[in-house]
Amino acid sequence: xxxxxxxxxxxxxxxxxxxxxxxxxxxxxxxxxxxxxxxxxxxxxxxxxxxxxxxxxxxxxxxxxxxxxxxxxxxxxxxxxxxxxxxxxxxxxxxxxxxxxxxxxxxxxxxxxxxxxxxxxxxxxxxxxxxxxxxxxxxxxxxxxxxxxxxxxxxxxxxxxxxxxxxxxxxxxxxxxxxxxxxxxxxxxxxxxxxxxxxxxxxxxxxxxxxxxxxxxxxxxxxxxxxxxxxxxxxxxxxxxxxxxxxxxxxxxxxxxxxxxxxxxxxxxxxxxxxxxxxxxxxxxxxxxxxxxxxxxxxxxxxxxxxxxxxxxxxxxxxxxxxxxxxxxxxxxxxxxxxxxxxxxxxxxxxxxxxxxxxxxxxxxxxxxxxxxxxxxxxxxxxxxxxxxxxxxxxxxxxxxxxxxxxxxx
Amino acid sequence: xxxxxxxxxxxxxxxxxxxxxxxxxxxxxxxxxxxxxxxxxxxxxxxxxxxxxxxxxxxxxxxxxxxxxxxxxxxxxxxxxxxxxxxxxxxxxxxxxxxxxxxxxxxxxxxxxxxxxxxxxxxxxxxxxxxxxxxxxxxxxxxxxxxxxxxxxxxxxxxxxxxxxxxxxxxxxxxxxxxxxxxxxxxxxxxxxxxxxxxxxxxxxxxxxxxxxxxxxxxxxxxxxxxxxxxxxxxxxxxxxxxxxxxxxxxxxxxxxxxxxxxxxxxxxxxxxxxxxxxxxxxxxxxxxxxxxxxxxxxxxxxxxxxxxxxxxxxxxxxxxxxxxxxxxxxxxxxxxxxxxxxxxxxxxxxxxxxxxxxxxxxxxxxxxxxxxxxxxxxxxxxxxxxxxxxxxxxxxxxxxxxxxxxxxx
Numbered sequence: 001x002x003x004x005x006x007x008x009x010x011x012x013x014x015x016x017x018x019x020x021x022x023x024x025x026x027x028x029x030x031x032x033x034x035x036x037x038x039x040x041x042x043x044x045x046x047x048x049x050x051x052x053x054x055x056x057x058x059x060x061x062x063x064x065x066x067x068x069x070x071x072x073x074x075x076x077x078x079x080x081x082x083x084x085x086x087x088x089x090x091x092x093x094x095x096x097x098x099x100x101x102x103x104x105x106x107x108x109x110x111x112x113x114x115x116x117x118x119x120x121x122x123x124x125x126x127x128x129x130x131x132x133x134x135x136x137x138x139x140x141x142x143x144x145x146x147x148x149x150x151x152x153x154x155x156x157x158x159x160x161x162x163x164x165x166x167x168x169x170x171x172x173x174x175x176x177x178x179x180x181x182x183x184x185x186x187x188x189x190x191x192x193x194x195x196x197x198x199x200x201x202x203x204x205x206x207x208x209x210x211x212x213x214x215x216x217x218x219x220x221x222x223x224x225x226x227x228x229x230x231x232x233x234x235x236x237x238x239x240x241x242x243x244x245x246x247x248x249x250x251x252x253x254x255x256x257x258x259x260x261x262x263x264x265x266x267x268x269x270x271x272x273x274x275x276x277x278x279x280x281x282x283x284x285x286x287x288x289x290x291x292x293x294x295x296x297x298x299x300x301x302x303x304x305x306x307x308x309x310x311x312x313x314x315x316x317x318x319x320x321x322x323x324x325x326x327x328x329x330x331x332x333x334x335x336x337x338x339x340x341x342x343x344x345x346x347x348x349x350x351x352x353x354x355x356x357x358x359x360x361x362x363x364x365x366x367x368x369x370x371x372x373x374x375x376x377x378x379x380x381x382x383x384x385x386x387x388x389x390x391x392x393x394x395x396x397x398x399x400x401x402x403x404x405x406x407x408x409x410x
Numbered sequence: 411x412x413x414x415x416x417x418x419x420x421x422x423x424x425x426x427x428x429x430x431x432x433x434x435x436x437x438x439x440x441x442x443x444x445x446x447x448x449x450x451x452x453x454x455x456x457x458x459x460x461x462x463x464x465x466x467x468x469x470x471x472x473x474x475x476x477x478x479x480x481x482x483x484x485x486x487x488x489x490x491x492x493x494x495x496x497x498x499x500x501x502x503x504x505x506x507x508x509x510x511x512x513x514x515x516x517x518x519x520x521x522x523x524x525x526x527x528x529x530x531x532x533x534x535x536x537x538x539x540x541x542x543x544x545x546x547x548x549x550x551x552x553x554x555x556x557x558x559x560x561x562x563x564x565x566x567x568x569x570x571x572x573x574x575x576x577x578x579x580x581x582x583x584x585x586x587x588x589x590x591x592x593x594x595x596x597x598x599x600x601x602x603x604x605x606x607x608x609x610x611x612x613x614x615x616x617x618x619x620x621x622x623x624x625x626x627x628x629x630x631x632x633x634x635x636x637x638x639x640x641x642x643x644x645x646x647x648x649x650x651x652x653x654x655x656x657x658x659x660x661x662x663x664x665x666x667x668x669x670x671x672x673x674x675x676x677x678x679x680x681x682x683x684x685x686x687x688x689x690x691x692x693x694x695x696x697x698x699x700x701x702x703x704x705x706x707x708x709x710x711x712x713x714x715x716x717x718x719x720x721x722x723x724x725x726x727x728x729x730x731x732x733x734x735x736x737x738x739x740x741x742x743x744x745x746x747x748x749x750x751x752x753x754x755x756x757x758x759x760x761x762x763x764x765x766x767x768x769x770x771x772x773x774x775x776x777x778x779x780x781x782x783x784x785x786x787x788x789x790x791x792x793x794x795x796x797x798x799x800x801x802x803x804x805x806x807x808x809x810x811x812x813x814x815x816x817x818x819x820x
Binding site: 016019050053054056057058061062064065066068069071072075076078079080082083084086087093094096098099120143145 | 429460466467468471472474478479481482485489490492503509555
């Protein structure tokens with residue numbers, strides 16, 4: 001019998017009225033004759049208010065105890081959603097992470113699922129019951145409660161889909177799908193019918209924010225089709241799956257971007273084999289994430305190194321670099337803030353070498369200066385002035401004809 | 411090494427400030443060198459608000475799911491209290507019911523603890539850590555979350571004290587101890603230094619409300635000394651333990667009472683061997699609790715039966731009796747409301763036959779009419795007009811010299 005996994009995020013279960021709406025969806029799916037596993041997040045702002053209680057107590061609360069605390073959020077949702085379904089005449093049964101046999105490693109606050117023992121849920125599905133599972137949480141081999149960190153409920157849903165052999169995992173959220181870019185910036189932004197795992201991964205990493213990259217990766221490896229759709233409208237969502245034929249024709253599928261970018265340049269570094277690694281080791285030791293990196297060798301003795309960071313970690317970054325000033329032996333430190341990263345993403349790009357050139361050409365025609373460039377198989381990222389971001393997004397959205405239906409070939 | 415179990419109720423952990431106060435107590439106990447297990451309830455009104463969410467969904471929510479829902483309350487408390495203790499430099503570790511190995515039967519919403527597997531907590535105590543356990547909850551053999559019903563956290567505390575061989579279990583609450591009667595009714599009411607398990611049981615059953623009878627019973631069977639004291643003052647509490655010498659001297663130790671009592675009388679019942687059981691079977695089938703029962707055989711054919719119920723179930727009681735009017739075959743139904751039950755309690759009573767007589771005499775001197783009487787080994791209960799309750803309490807408190815120190819012998 002076919003099995004569907006449906007995941008509802010925090011805004012989709014924020015109150016009893018929304019639980020009723022979610023129940024509508026679940027019942028509709030159940031009535032098709034499929035087995036149904038539902039994965040839910042904590043209701044609305046529950047997690048935030050638990051976190052702020054903990055912060056009131058300690059600036060660095062125990063991670064183990066944070067997991068004990070936060071995991072109550074989804075436990076409340078599973079109980080209430082089960083009650084809603086039962087009240088409407090459907091047999092439902094709830095499972096916490098540990099009850100569902102979701103085993104994780106012992107990294108509190110950002111655990112990874114290591115296995116799922118399906119023997120607890122399986123009999124309930126066979127009895128025809130709707131199974132409601134707490135997302136975001138699991139348990140270690142020795143019985144410690146863990147949470148999965150950001151995007152954890154998506155990860156739970158995809159892992160359950162994999163473990164139970166579901167072909168489809170539906171992610172109900174507060175947006176109607178995956179867009180060519182953020183509609184708040186580009187009015188013409190269009191919802192995509194389909195997108196490949198790899199494209200979605202780039203969009204996710206680059207801040208599209210709909211799905212956590214880890215879940216997309218897992219779905220890709222397990223061949224599970226993901227559907228992102230709104231729990232508030234009947235609109236069809238976006239299907240994320242292996243590349244489809246028509247995608248080949250369209251080189252650029254979407255625009256991702258990030259604001260708050262700061263560029264740091266170290267000048268006059270000694271041109272040693274370990275110069276770059278020493279800089280990034282020092283930053284990594286303080287958990288500072290570096291994004292785009294560009295190195296320029298000036299001559300045999302000296303090199304310069306530029307990288308981007310989030311503006312929020314600029315003070316910390318400066319501390320690290322000043323602390324290691326002697327050992328890193330750079331002659332000058334230059335920084336530039338109020339930058340943005342804009343990226344074009346598309347599987348077809350690899351086989352289409354002119355795409356990057358068209359991007360740079362379009363930006364230069366608008367007199368938008370490109371300050372750094374980074375490329376991968378399926379994306380090209382550039383760093384530009386943040387105040388030119390919207391203009392750049394609109395320009396590129398037009399140039400790559402992203403507003404047009406996908407059947408049109410470039 | 412000596413072990414102390416300390417239990418903090420909902421008002422004692424209602425917010426972060428109170429958690430800090432509870433931590434003061436716990437740290438003080440830990441600093442004596444004892445091992446410490448702390449049992450906590452849900453914070454303040456948490457349980458009430460969870461219940462009202464469930465009621466918004468269903469008038470009769472699934473008991474299994476209610477347990478999943480409500481058990482989150484204590485889980486929040488254990489995590490936050492552990493954080494408070496850690497922030498103050500003490501090593502603490504939290505346990506949910508299932509993590510603590512608290513096994514129960516499968517009666518959701520009012521489960522009973524069947525066993526405690528001490529192997530999870532024991533090593534943490536040995537490491538010198540303060541162990542914080544969620545009260546009120548457990549888990550069945552097959553992994554279902556259960557709650558213990560009213561007074562459940564007390565039951566958890568006493569059961570843990572028993573399982574870990576603690577000699578003493580301290581119950582921190584919002585009163586300073588057990589009183590001779592309710593100080594809101596009798597200004598001279600005095601806090602008892604000590605009271606026996608049996609006396610406490612009668613006081614608990616009769617509505618003194620400080621401790622659930624089940625916990626007192628368990629403590630009695632396991633020989634665990636209970637201490638009831640306030641978490642808001644340094645005042646010494648009341649010790650509940652096996653009878654002590656001085657108690658023998660004092661026949662009456664306390665006055666219990668209940669309001670909202672309704673008396674129901676069935677007249678002209680056939681005097682058959684199963685008449686009484688048929689009446690109470692019919693009521694029990696609707697979960698109506700009957701308290702005091704008096705039967706009067708009028709002649710060989712006819713009998714009358716009186717019993718008391720809580721006024722809140724009067725409508726339901728009437729329904730049941732009307733429904734079975736034919737089969738029960740009573741000739742008349744008479745009821746009287748606005749009654750109260752007042753009871754004198756004391757272990758010494760059994761060996762002191764004049765005590766009941768003194769009670770009736772004192773009441774009749776005040777012209778307070780006794781409508782029903784019920785007696786046990788260590789208590790005498792009477793039903794009187796509710797509007798005479800305070801007067802009756804004050805009279806009996808004086809007659810039995812309850813305001814005087816316990817070294818005085820009657």
